[in-house]
Amino acid sequence: MAGPRPVVCSGPSGVGKSTLLKKLMKEYEGVFGFSISHTTRKPRPGEQNGIDYHYVTRDVMQAGIDNGDFIESAEFSGNLYGTSKAAVQEVQSKNLICLLDIDMQGVKNIKKTDLNPMFISIQPPSMEILEKRLRGRKTESEESLQKRLQTAKIEMEFSKEPGAFDVIIINDNLDDAYAKLKDALKEKQTQMQHQSPLPPMRAAGC
Numbered sequence: 632m633a634g635p636r637p638v639v640c641s642g643p644s645g646v647g648k649s650t651l652l653k654k655l656m657k658e659y660e661g662v663f664g665f666s667i668s669h670t671t672r673k674p675r676p677g678e679q680n681g682i683d684y685h686y687v688t689r690d691v692m693q694a695g696i697d698n699g700d701f702i703e704s705a706e707f708s709g710n711l712y713g714t715s716k717a718a719v720q721e722v723q724s725k726n727l728i729c730l731l732d733i734d735m736q737g738v739k740n741i742k743k744t745d746l747n748p749m750f751i752s753i754q755p756p757s758m759e760i761l762e763k764r765l766r767g768r769k770t771e772s773e774e775s776l777q778k779r780l781q782t783a784k785i786e787m788e789f790s791k792e793p794g795a796f797d798v799i800i801i802n803d804n805l806d807d808a809y810a811k812l813k814d815a816l817k818e819k820q821t822q823m824q825h826q827s828p829l830p831p832m833r834a835a836g837c
Protein backbone atom coordinates (compact mmCIF):
# COMPACT_ATOMS: atom_id res chain seq x y z
CA MET A 632 0.00 0.00 0.00
CA ALA A 633 1.17 3.52 -0.73
CA GLY A 634 2.18 6.12 1.86
CA PRO A 635 4.40 6.19 4.91
CA ARG A 636 5.06 2.99 6.83
CA PRO A 637 2.28 2.34 9.36
CA VAL A 638 2.80 1.66 13.07
CA VAL A 639 1.02 -1.17 14.86
CA CYS A 640 0.56 -0.93 18.63
CA SER A 641 -0.51 -4.06 20.42
CA GLY A 642 -0.66 -5.26 24.00
CA PRO A 643 -3.07 -6.48 26.64
CA SER A 644 -6.39 -4.76 27.19
CA GLY A 645 -5.93 -2.03 29.81
CA VAL A 646 -2.19 -1.62 29.31
CA GLY A 647 -2.53 1.96 28.05
CA LYS A 648 -2.42 1.71 24.24
CA SER A 649 -5.25 4.19 23.64
CA THR A 650 -3.82 6.57 26.23
CA LEU A 651 -0.40 6.57 24.54
CA LEU A 652 -1.74 6.80 20.99
CA LYS A 653 -4.11 9.64 21.83
CA LYS A 654 -1.24 11.55 23.46
CA LEU A 655 0.86 11.03 20.32
CA MET A 656 -1.90 12.17 17.97
CA LYS A 657 -2.56 15.22 20.10
CA GLU A 658 1.06 16.29 20.18
CA TYR A 659 1.63 15.49 16.52
CA GLU A 660 -1.68 16.42 14.97
CA GLY A 661 -1.41 16.29 11.21
CA VAL A 662 1.38 13.72 11.34
CA PHE A 663 -0.33 10.57 12.57
CA GLY A 664 -3.76 9.26 11.68
CA PHE A 665 -5.67 6.51 13.46
CA SER A 666 -6.95 3.51 11.57
CA ILE A 667 -10.55 3.37 12.77
CA SER A 668 -11.42 -0.28 13.25
CA HIS A 669 -14.84 -1.87 13.02
CA THR A 670 -16.19 -3.67 16.05
CA THR A 671 -19.33 -5.42 17.17
CA ARG A 672 -18.80 -4.36 20.79
CA LYS A 673 -21.04 -1.65 22.18
CA PRO A 674 -19.61 1.87 22.52
CA ARG A 675 -18.43 2.85 26.00
CA PRO A 676 -19.57 6.15 27.50
CA GLY A 677 -17.64 8.89 25.73
CA GLU A 678 -16.72 6.79 22.70
CA GLN A 679 -17.94 8.08 19.35
CA ASN A 680 -18.98 6.17 16.26
CA GLY A 681 -16.57 6.90 13.41
CA ILE A 682 -13.92 8.25 15.79
CA ASP A 683 -13.03 5.49 18.23
CA TYR A 684 -14.51 2.68 16.17
CA HIS A 685 -17.11 2.02 13.53
CA TYR A 686 -19.71 0.25 15.66
CA VAL A 687 -21.56 -2.34 13.62
CA THR A 688 -23.68 -5.43 14.03
CA ARG A 689 -22.16 -8.86 13.59
CA ASP A 690 -24.17 -9.37 10.39
CA VAL A 691 -22.87 -6.17 8.83
CA MET A 692 -19.30 -6.91 9.89
CA GLN A 693 -19.42 -10.51 8.69
CA ALA A 694 -20.79 -9.37 5.33
CA GLY A 695 -17.88 -6.94 5.01
CA ILE A 696 -15.37 -9.66 5.88
CA ASP A 697 -16.97 -12.04 3.36
CA ASN A 698 -16.83 -9.28 0.76
CA GLY A 699 -13.06 -8.88 1.26
CA ASP A 700 -13.32 -5.39 2.75
CA PHE A 701 -11.00 -6.17 5.66
CA ILE A 702 -7.22 -6.47 5.85
CA GLU A 703 -7.64 -8.50 9.02
CA SER A 704 -10.28 -9.34 11.57
CA ALA A 705 -10.39 -11.23 14.83
CA GLU A 706 -12.71 -12.37 17.59
CA PHE A 707 -11.68 -10.80 20.90
CA SER A 708 -13.50 -11.37 24.16
CA GLY A 709 -16.79 -12.22 22.47
CA ASN A 710 -16.74 -9.48 19.85
CA LEU A 711 -15.46 -9.08 16.30
CA TYR A 712 -12.83 -6.45 15.53
CA GLY A 713 -11.27 -5.68 12.19
CA THR A 714 -9.21 -3.26 10.14
CA SER A 715 -10.91 -2.36 6.89
CA LYS A 716 -8.89 -1.61 3.78
CA ALA A 717 -10.74 1.71 3.64
CA ALA A 718 -9.66 2.66 7.18
CA VAL A 719 -5.97 2.37 6.33
CA GLN A 720 -6.39 3.91 2.87
CA GLU A 721 -8.15 6.91 4.33
CA VAL A 722 -5.19 7.68 6.60
CA GLN A 723 -2.57 6.93 3.96
CA SER A 724 -4.31 9.01 1.32
CA LYS A 725 -3.70 12.04 3.56
CA ASN A 726 -0.04 11.04 3.70
CA LEU A 727 -0.31 10.55 7.46
CA ILE A 728 1.50 7.84 9.38
CA CYS A 729 -1.18 5.25 10.03
CA LEU A 730 -1.49 4.05 13.65
CA LEU A 731 -3.21 0.72 14.26
CA ASP A 732 -4.31 -0.53 17.70
CA ILE A 733 -4.89 -4.26 17.23
CA ASP A 734 -4.71 -7.49 19.20
CA MET A 735 -2.24 -10.37 18.88
CA GLN A 736 -4.29 -12.14 16.19
CA GLY A 737 -4.29 -8.91 14.20
CA VAL A 738 -0.50 -8.69 14.53
CA LYS A 739 -0.11 -12.23 13.24
CA ASN A 740 -2.46 -11.63 10.33
CA ILE A 741 -1.00 -8.26 9.36
CA LYS A 742 2.41 -9.96 9.12
CA LYS A 743 0.96 -12.00 6.25
CA THR A 744 -0.03 -8.87 4.30
CA ASP A 745 2.02 -6.29 2.40
CA LEU A 746 1.27 -3.52 4.91
CA ASN A 747 4.78 -3.85 6.37
CA PRO A 748 4.28 -1.78 9.52
CA MET A 749 6.54 -1.28 12.50
CA PHE A 750 5.29 -3.52 15.34
CA ILE A 751 5.32 -2.07 18.86
CA SER A 752 4.28 -4.04 21.92
CA ILE A 753 3.04 -2.16 24.97
CA GLN A 754 3.42 -4.19 28.15
CA PRO A 755 2.27 -3.73 31.74
CA PRO A 756 4.83 -3.75 34.58
CA SER A 757 2.90 -6.68 36.13
CA MET A 758 -0.40 -8.54 35.87
CA GLU A 759 -1.45 -6.97 39.18
CA ILE A 760 -1.00 -3.47 37.79
CA LEU A 761 -2.80 -4.43 34.58
CA GLU A 762 -5.77 -5.66 36.59
CA LYS A 763 -5.74 -2.48 38.69
CA ARG A 764 -5.83 -0.34 35.53
CA LEU A 765 -8.61 -2.34 33.93
CA ARG A 766 -10.68 -2.14 37.12
CA GLY A 767 -9.87 1.54 37.49
CA ARG A 768 -11.15 2.25 33.97
CA LYS A 769 -14.57 0.98 35.06
CA THR A 770 -15.55 -0.12 31.57
CA GLU A 771 -15.74 -3.88 32.05
CA SER A 772 -18.09 -6.26 33.79
CA GLU A 773 -16.38 -8.81 36.05
CA GLU A 774 -16.84 -11.45 33.32
CA SER A 775 -15.36 -9.26 30.60
CA LEU A 776 -12.50 -8.25 32.90
CA GLN A 777 -11.61 -11.89 33.64
CA LYS A 778 -11.70 -12.75 29.93
CA ARG A 779 -9.36 -9.84 29.16
CA LEU A 780 -6.93 -10.88 31.89
CA GLN A 781 -6.86 -14.44 30.56
CA THR A 782 -6.18 -13.18 27.05
CA ALA A 783 -3.54 -10.81 28.44
CA LYS A 784 -1.46 -13.77 29.67
CA ILE A 785 -1.50 -15.30 26.17
CA GLU A 786 -0.66 -11.96 24.56
CA MET A 787 2.27 -11.45 26.92
CA GLU A 788 3.66 -14.90 26.13
CA PHE A 789 3.35 -14.15 22.40
CA SER A 790 5.27 -10.89 22.77
CA LYS A 791 8.26 -12.86 24.05
CA GLU A 792 8.52 -14.84 20.79
CA PRO A 793 11.63 -13.76 18.91
CA GLY A 794 10.74 -11.36 16.11
CA ALA A 795 7.14 -10.89 17.20
CA PHE A 796 7.71 -7.15 17.76
CA ASP A 797 10.26 -4.58 16.67
CA VAL A 798 10.04 -2.68 19.94
CA ILE A 799 8.74 -3.54 23.42
CA ILE A 800 7.74 -0.72 25.75
CA ILE A 801 6.78 -1.25 29.38
CA ASN A 802 4.11 1.22 30.35
CA ASP A 803 4.92 1.77 34.02
CA ASN A 804 5.27 5.53 34.38
CA LEU A 805 3.19 7.08 31.60
CA ASP A 806 5.61 9.89 30.77
CA ASP A 807 8.53 7.47 30.53
CA ALA A 808 6.55 5.09 28.31
CA TYR A 809 5.47 7.98 26.08
CA ALA A 810 9.08 9.16 25.76
CA LYS A 811 10.06 5.62 24.76
CA LEU A 812 7.29 5.50 22.19
CA LYS A 813 8.52 8.73 20.64
CA ASP A 814 12.06 7.39 20.72
CA ALA A 815 10.91 4.26 18.89
CA LEU A 816 9.38 6.49 16.23
CA LYS A 817 12.58 8.51 15.88
CA GLU A 818 13.18 6.99 12.46
CA LYS A 819 10.06 8.84 11.34
CA GLN A 820 11.62 12.21 12.19
CA THR A 821 12.66 13.12 8.69
CA GLN A 822 9.30 12.12 7.35
CA MET A 823 7.64 14.21 10.01
CA GLN A 824 9.82 17.23 9.39
CA HIS A 825 8.77 17.13 5.74
CA GLN A 826 5.15 16.46 6.41
CA SER A 827 4.33 18.64 9.35
CA PRO A 828 4.69 22.24 10.36
CA LEU A 829 5.05 20.97 13.95
CA PRO A 830 8.49 20.59 15.53
CA PRO A 831 10.20 17.25 14.90
CA MET A 832 10.02 14.61 17.59
CA ARG A 833 12.82 14.53 20.09
CA ALA A 834 14.47 11.35 21.23
CA ALA A 835 13.52 10.15 24.69
CA GLY A 836 15.50 11.82 27.42
CA CYS A 837 16.53 14.81 25.28
Ligand SMILES: Nc1nc2c(ncn2[C@@H]2O[C@H](COP(=O)(O)OP(=O)(O)O)[C@@H](O)[C@H]2O)c(=O)[nH]1
Pocket residue numbers: 641642643644645649668669672703704705707712713714732733734735736737738
Ligand atom coordinates in the same frame (compact mmCIF):
# COMPACT_ATOMS: atom_id res chain seq x y z
N1 LIG B 1 -7.33 -7.70 15.36
C1 LIG B 1 -7.85 -6.52 15.70
N2 LIG B 1 -7.87 -6.17 16.98
C2 LIG B 1 -8.40 -4.95 17.27
C3 LIG B 1 -8.89 -4.07 16.31
N3 LIG B 1 -9.34 -2.95 16.93
C4 LIG B 1 -9.10 -3.13 18.23
N4 LIG B 1 -8.54 -4.33 18.45
C5 LIG B 1 -8.10 -4.93 19.73
O1 LIG B 1 -9.23 -5.43 20.38
C6 LIG B 1 -8.95 -5.47 21.78
C7 LIG B 1 -10.13 -4.93 22.54
O2 LIG B 1 -10.31 -3.57 22.23
P1 LIG B 1 -11.34 -2.71 23.07
O3 LIG B 1 -12.64 -3.42 23.16
O4 LIG B 1 -11.35 -1.33 22.52
O5 LIG B 1 -10.77 -2.76 24.56
P2 LIG B 1 -9.48 -2.13 25.26
O6 LIG B 1 -8.27 -2.55 24.48
O7 LIG B 1 -9.52 -2.72 26.61
O8 LIG B 1 -9.67 -0.64 25.25
C8 LIG B 1 -7.65 -4.69 21.99
O9 LIG B 1 -6.61 -5.63 22.15
C9 LIG B 1 -7.48 -3.95 20.69
O10 LIG B 1 -6.11 -3.75 20.38
C10 LIG B 1 -8.83 -4.49 14.95
O11 LIG B 1 -9.23 -3.80 14.02
N5 LIG B 1 -8.31 -5.71 14.71
Ligand SMILES: Nc1ncnc2c1ncn2[C@@H]1O[C@H](COP(=O)(O)OP(=O)(O)O)[C@@H](O)[C@H]1O
Pocket residue numbers: 642643644645646647648649650651764765767768802803804805806808
Ligand atom coordinates in the same frame (compact mmCIF):
# COMPACT_ATOMS: atom_id res chain seq x y z
N1 LIG C 1 1.24 4.52 32.83
C1 LIG C 1 0.02 4.49 33.38
N2 LIG C 1 -0.11 4.57 34.72
C2 LIG C 1 -1.33 4.53 35.30
N3 LIG C 1 -2.50 4.40 34.63
C3 LIG C 1 -2.41 4.31 33.29
C4 LIG C 1 -1.18 4.35 32.60
N4 LIG C 1 -1.41 4.24 31.28
C5 LIG C 1 -2.75 4.14 31.14
N5 LIG C 1 -3.37 4.18 32.34
C6 LIG C 1 -4.80 4.05 32.65
O1 LIG C 1 -5.11 2.68 32.49
C7 LIG C 1 -6.42 2.51 31.93
C8 LIG C 1 -6.32 1.69 30.65
O2 LIG C 1 -5.69 2.46 29.64
P1 LIG C 1 -6.18 2.41 28.13
O3 LIG C 1 -5.39 3.43 27.38
O4 LIG C 1 -7.65 2.46 28.07
O5 LIG C 1 -5.67 0.94 27.74
P2 LIG C 1 -5.85 0.08 26.41
O6 LIG C 1 -6.17 1.02 25.30
O7 LIG C 1 -4.52 -0.61 26.22
O8 LIG C 1 -6.93 -0.89 26.72
C9 LIG C 1 -6.98 3.90 31.71
O9 LIG C 1 -7.83 4.22 32.80
C10 LIG C 1 -5.74 4.79 31.68
O10 LIG C 1 -6.01 6.09 32.13
